[in-house]
Amino acid sequence: MAKGVLTIIPILFNIGTIILCLLVLFSGLGGHLTQISWLSTYSGNYKAPAKLSSSNYLTALTKVSKTDYVGTGVSAASLGLPDWTTIHTMTVCSGFHDGRVECSKPKYGFAFKPWRDMRLDGTPAGGSGNIELNGALSRYSRASSFLSGAQIVGSFFSIIVAIQTLFNPLSAAMTGTVITLLLFAASITATVLFKQVSEAFNSSFGWLAILSQFGNVPVALEFAAAALALLSVMVNVITHRRQRASGVGIGAGRDASRSLMNPGGDTEYQGGGASALSSTAARSKTGLFNRAGGGNHKYVQIGEQQGAGISKGYKDGHGVSVTTSKVGHSPDSIRPTRLDDDWAAPDEYHAGGDMGAGAGKTNVGPLIPLTLLGNKQIKDLDKGFEPYRPPA
Numbered sequence: 001m002a003k004g005v006l007t008i009i010p011i012l013f014n015i016g017t018i019i020l021c022l023l024v025l026f027s028g029l030g031g032h033l034t035q036i037s038w039l040s041t042y043s044g045n046y047k048a049p050a051k052l053s054s055s056n057y058l059t060a061l062t063k064v065s066k067t068d069y070v071g072t073g074v075s076a077a078s079l080g081l082p083d084w085t086t087i088h089t090m091t092v093c094s095g096f097h098d099g100r101v102e103c104s105k106p107k108y109g110f111a112f113k114p115w116r117d118m119r120l121d122g123t124p125a126g127g128s129g130n131i132e133l134n135g136a137l138s139r140y141s142r143a144s145s146f147l148s149g150a151q152i153v154g155s156f157f158s159i160i161v162a163i164q165t166l167f168n169p170l171s172a173a174m175t176g177t178v179i180t181l182l183l184f185a186a187s188i189t190a191t192v193l194f195k196q197v198s199e200a201f202n203s204s205f206g207w208l209a210i211l212s213q214f215g216n217v218p219v220a221l222e223f224a225a226a227a228l229a230l231l232s233v234m235v236n237v238i239t240h241r242r243q244r245a246s247g248v249g250i251g252a253g254r255d256a257s258r259s260l261m262n263p264g265g266d267t268e269y270q271g272g273g274a275s276a277l278s279s280t281a282a283r284s285k286t287g288l289f290n291r292a293g294g295g296n297h298k299y300v301q302i303g304e305q306q307g308a309g310i311s312k313g314y315k316d317g318h319g320v321s322v323t324t325s326k327v328g329h330s331p332d333s334i335r336p337t338r339l340d341d342d343w344a345a346p347d348e349y350h351a352g353g354d355m356g357a358g359a360g361k362t363n364v365g366p367l368i369p370l371t372l373l374g375n376k377q378i379k380d381l382d383k384g385f386e387p388y389r390p391p392a
Contacts (some may be wrong), residue, residue, distance in 0.1 A: 006239045007165060010172065013232035014162040017179070018155050020225035024218045025151035028088035031101040037086035037093075037215045038194045041201065043118060044083035044097065045209040046076040079123055087112040087194075089148055089218070094118070109145035113137065114201065118210075133200035140193045150186030154179050154225065161229075165236060169243065173236035180229040187222035 027036035061067075076083065082094035082102075090110045093103040094117070104110075104117070114137075115121050157179050164172035194214055201212040 006235060006242070010165045010169075010176075010232040010235045010239075011162045013228045013235070014158040014165075014176075016228045017158045017183075017225045017232070020221045020228070021151045021155040021158070021183070024221050024225075025089050025148065025155070026106075027218065028086060028091045028093045028103055029106055031093055031103050034086045034088075034093050034095075034101070036217050036221065037088050038190060038218055039087040039112065039198055039212055039215055041085040041087075041114070041118060041210065041212045042083070043076050043081050043085070043210045046079075046081060047074070047209065074123075079119075081119055081123070085118050086215075087117075089151060092117045108148050110148070111137070111141035111144045112197075114205075130200070130204050133197075133204045136193070136196040136200040140197050143189055143193055147186055147190055150182050154183050154186075154229070158229065161232060165232075165239075169236040169239040173233045173240065176229050176233040176236065180226050180233060183222060183226035183229060187219055187226060190222065191219050 023033065023036060027033040077097045080096075082096050085092060085094045088110075090106040090108060091104050092110070092112055093101055095101045157175055161172045161176045161179065164175060198212045198214045205211070
């Protein structure tokens with residue numbers, strides 16, 4: 001149940017990211033969603049006085065003669081200017097006093113130009129503008145492709161992340177991190193640039209009652225999309241850690257290495273932690289008893305190791321029997337019995353004085369009881385241990 005929830009939640013987050021990015025990207029198309037705009041301008045209050053209105057003589061003559069010698073001023077409606085204009089990611093929309101809304105064709109990397117898009121050319125406002133406005137518009141124009149591309153890339157890779165979540169949460173988290181950083185960068189960039197354009201626009205056209213306002217809605221949607229992508233990354237990281245802890249997915253590689261280190265199939269070791277320590281301690285504890293004939297280890301006579309063999313004996317210079325054995329078919333199988341083969345050393349319990357006064361007990365091999373053969377206390381290396389037989 002928990003696994004299914006952790007899989008569904010990041011998919012839903014990425015679906016939300018896709019929807020929000022597409023809203024910002026396609027806002028304004030066909031005159032829809034015009035409220036999702038980076039910048040809004042208002043020119044409905046624009047009025048330009050007549051050119052001769054500054055003449056006091058003509059103004060007085062007009063009042064006396066009841067004849068207009070000055071001329072009438074112009075307004076936004078008389079000049080055909082839009083009442084409002086909204087700037088979107090790939091288009092610009094304008095609303096007129098008669099209620100109609102017109103939008104330009106969508107274009108990747110669209111950049112707003114007030115004299116063209118607001119139809120200010122040929123009006124008294126056509127010559128308005130300053131260096132500050134031109135610089136702000138230039139910076140915005142260079143970054144417009146990035147703003148459009150961020151929405152496209154964010155939407156596309158959110159689909160990839162939703163698919164990766166089903167198979168590899170770690171890869172989904174890595175891809176989601178890229179999306180998060182991209183959307184955060186796009187939203188911050190748009191906020192800075194459009195605020196600069198809005199301030200410069202007001203300083204240039206404010207005296208004509210043409211004003212602009214920075215749009216908060218697409219910024220909020222952009223930040224929300226980035227936040228959902230970040231939440232998706234966090235959930236996928238949690239899912240990946242749980243899979244590693246349970247030995248599923250990428251984390252299974254660690255358990256595979258344990259299996260290689262423990263080919264015998266020790267399930268306690270594969271469990272890890274305290275179980276592995278207790279298992280190791282148990283093996284260490286029983287190792288000495290196994291050597292002494294206990295446990296599950298089965299001893300065989302030296303002469304019979306590795307299959308049927310041929311044993312030969314002789315006496316060394318001290319009268320001690322030494323056995324050689326030919327075991328199996330290997331050329332190296334014919335060798336004297338080694339003193340460190342977990343058997344008693346030749347002089348270990350030797351009671352005679354042939355070794356001289358300086359002879360002493362060696363430290364090679366464990367202390368092993370001897371088998372008396374007749375009246376001689378001589379070690380029979382072939383009969384030193386009997387095979388372990390469990391009690392009936």
